[in-house]
Amino acid sequence: MDKIIVTVDGQKVSVESNTTILEAARKTNVNIPTLCYHPDQNIKGSCRICIVEVEGQNSFSAACCTPIREGMKIKTNTMKVREARKMIMKLILANHNSECISCKRNGNCELQTLCEELNIEENDLDKFTNLLPIDQSNPSIVRDQSKCIKCGRCIEACDEIQGVGAIYTVNRGHEMRIAPAYEKNLCDVQCVYCGQCINVCPVGAIYEKDNIEEVWRALEDSNKHVVVQIAPAVRVALGEAFGMKPGSIVTGKIVSFLRKIGFDSVFDTNFTADLTIIEEGNELLHRIQNNGKLPMLTSCSPGWIRYIEFFYPELLGHLSTCKSPQQMFGALIKSYHAQKTDINPSDIIVVSIMPCTAKKTEAKREEMQDNGYQDVDIVITTRELAKMIKESRIRIEELDEEGFDDPFGISTGAGAVFGATGGVMEAALRTVYEVVTGNELEKIDFENLRGISGFKEANVPVGELNINVAVTNGLKNAKILLDLIKEGKADYHFIEIMCCPGGCIGGGGQPIPSTNEIKEKRIEAIYKVDLLSELRKSHLNPVVKTLYEEFLQQPLGEKSHQLLHTHYTDRSKE
Amino acid sequence: MKSFVSKLCGKIKPLSLKEYRDNGGFSGFEKALIHMSPEEIVSLIKDSNLKGRGGASFPTGLKWQLVAAEIATEKYVICNADEGEPGTFKDKVLLEGCPMQIIEGMLVAAYAVGASKGYIYIRGEYPKSIDMFKKATNILKTEGYLGEHILGQDFNFDIEVRSGAGAYVCGEETALIESIEGNTGRARFKPPYPPNYGLWGRPTLVNNVETLANIPLILSVGADEFKKYGTAASSGTKLISASGNIVNKGVFEVEFGVSLRDIIYDICGGIENENELKFIQIGGSSGACLPEKLLDLKLDFDEFNKHAIGLGSGAILAVDKTCCILDFVKMNTEFFIHESCGKCTSCREGNRHILKAVERITNGYGTDRDIEIIKNIAKIMKESSLCGLGQAAPTAILTTLEYFYDEYKEHVEGYCSTGVCELKGEAIKHG
């Protein structure tokens, strides 16, 4: 690539010819402010906050979308630029509900930060805040139009990354809003509740439905036995909310915190991830041996489940009937665990801490119950956990690391890798191989199934059988595979599909920002958890073995069907 | 008045290929296709000094050269017939008067730049034009002027007629491209420009109706003959759409170099009802409001540039002394509020702040601070909006602030000299 020399605020810099002004300036340590710009998304050029002066031009150039030219003289810090940026910011603020102190994103808002950086003082423009009713129609996601600054990032996440298209622009001019068709509530359109829109929103216009109060209330109630589970992806991301480096593993600190605030048992979703592998692995073998519907598709990602129910109901038969680890956990607590501890299931409250907003809706699905007891009662996200920690005034940084409670605190590395794309497949292959062949799998790291790429595949010889598998993440990628299945061209036995890009570590409930760079660090941490585990194959989990011996009897058995498996609904007409 | 680009309008049956041919139609294209190389055509158009007639007055030959230089499996020629600038109806005269001339222009352009597919995007408000073009393209397909191996040569070109659906912003070329692709008509940031990255990411030539209608004539008469019309900076003729408080409203073809005064008082017969002229707005709602004293300006790109004015689409709206500047600005701003696409902050938010302040002034509650707000926001819109719509929207405000500042001031002081505004706040201010 040719090098070009440009001048930024008097400093010469040599950059590649396809560089934008924004990138060139960063090379000179000038950090031009941005708002609609997101490192993982297309350049939009719509907020205009990144404008700069270019010598010889009458009007400003937007730094994010203007490519440099040889000899360009760029001025980023003139009186004119500063005044103009302030004016643009005032125009944004005039149409923004600036009640920061009660905002979900207070302290972590790009607009708020920028106001401080641009030295915004009193705004003397007319206020045009759009005070439409807040959409709280569903258990997962809340939308507050009064905060929206129309950057369009959420549309890109929903429409282009996920291929769901629940929201788009409506109307035009100052009446343009970002909303579902007919400005309906999210519950009335085909939204999968993945929350990817939340992760890219620079402000507090879209956020998770808050269930923190319910958790505090449960903990306060001395008649209730409150049990908590933590998903694999939470422990590698929570630290970010407290200024730790992305990829910090804080499992022990979370356990210690949860115990401190009064949970009766602190368990690990990784345990039921192991259990899922046993059930799902057996289901796969059963399908292969009995000419069942193939390829079988994983079923642990609730956003993905909603997606197939909405858009590909004709393929529901391909879905594994296994409940997700979250739901298996709840079902076992209110049956097996209730029996063993002699507590009435009605006195048990199961709380989940998940990286995911769709999990909140999954827990509320009608079929996710046994004997009238909903498997899981309250779901909070990683972000909500961070808020609870802050609210409790406990300094997580200073907490000692503690271990999970028995018995459901015991898990293997295979359960841990569920949190990253490719993890379920890797865990399944480790077990299926050994169960089928009876031999020990020597190379248990399936490197080619790891990483953030949208499509991965592998061919794994398992005894007589060659198992073809594929792994995908992000629903737009999933769509490609689903179309292949429809055309009969997907020559796979088993496909792992995760709703969110990167898998659960990139879930809609994770700390913000959640960029690809950060997601890769979280993935690294997940595999570190796996590597550091004493046991790394689900079928070797001793508690899983006990569970079958004492209670479930056998995989895919009657009890399993009652508690651990589920069914799906055609929602294409909704 | 001249009769050059519009000479066949009203003279022949618009859908008669025979009549068009009998009057020299398609001779330019035939000459180009059979006797000239694409390079020769591009340099002829460059020599002719033809500049875009849609508003931006970009040199046509240079644009063609940019598209021709691109290497791509597919290129497109788009005729921009989304004539949305208020007070502009000159393209309609060509569209309905001589559609084949425009198609011939597209054919030459396609051959010169190496495109095999063309679109004509006609605003939805012109159903008759759309219908006429559908018929014209069908006739020309049957007659071998469109389709494969045109005139037996190794040249294929087809045209699809597309209808707009009511969005002024689609006159902006990248918004138009978005609309053809089936999207909301929201402008893309530039660069990349359409010659490099246009429709479906391919090199695309977008030319205005009037620009394309000039092409067959330039091929017929040659660059030198064409340059005899007009001035050094502005060759040829221009279609002017005249409206407002004038005696003769309509579309008139004039030679570049004619003065605005001649247009208003000679061609258009002066101000109606024997009233006096207050100002003209030139180039539509996005154009400048020029006071009477500037009427001696000559219609010429260079001369206009010297005054930092754009000729725009060539619309002239004449306004007499009964009009209140503030009420006019209010109407003009309402237009942009309705037509802003909503994509960029400056335009989406700016217009309504201006309107609010103007309304305060026309209601008699305005202060100097409101004039300040109007000025500041107009400036930020002009200098920081993403596309031409937002950049040009405040032109009427900035020019009236320049030439009619007193009228802003008198309103703030509680007085509307034309009596148009009912200043309700007056009592408060002076009481």
Place this chain on the structure above:
Amino acid sequence: MDLKSNTIEIVERIGYTSDKLIEILIEAQLLNEEHYITEEQLKIISKELKISFSKVYGIASFYSMLSTKKKGKYVIQICNSGPCYINKAKNVVEAFEKNLGIRIGEVTTDGLFSMEYISCFGACQIAPAVKINEKIYGNLDENKVKQLVETLKKEAI
């Protein structure tokens, strides 16, 4: 044929690619006397073209010639751009409001008329002008508006 099959027929005729969406929407609107596209139609088009429902709605709500809300059987579109404004479009608005008993943006109770502003449609030569169901009426004044409304009312019966 019903609305559903008529809408599908339009898609079949115009084409299934996403660039045909606007053309399809324009034609789909013509199927309804009330000059709008129904939710059912938008859903059908979304499904047939494989474009998300929200995007189809977003596009239908972007372009001013398309409507997602019911209008009158006669849609009176009054130009309020420069040339018509200069030629006293305000009087035309007032005359229509007086004769129809509705204001801009409203529909008469019998559903017969609705009234709205429209940007310049190039009839500046005969300003002030209005457009009623594709037909243009120019050089209007109070009397002409009164006559026009009477004619349309008779025509409707």
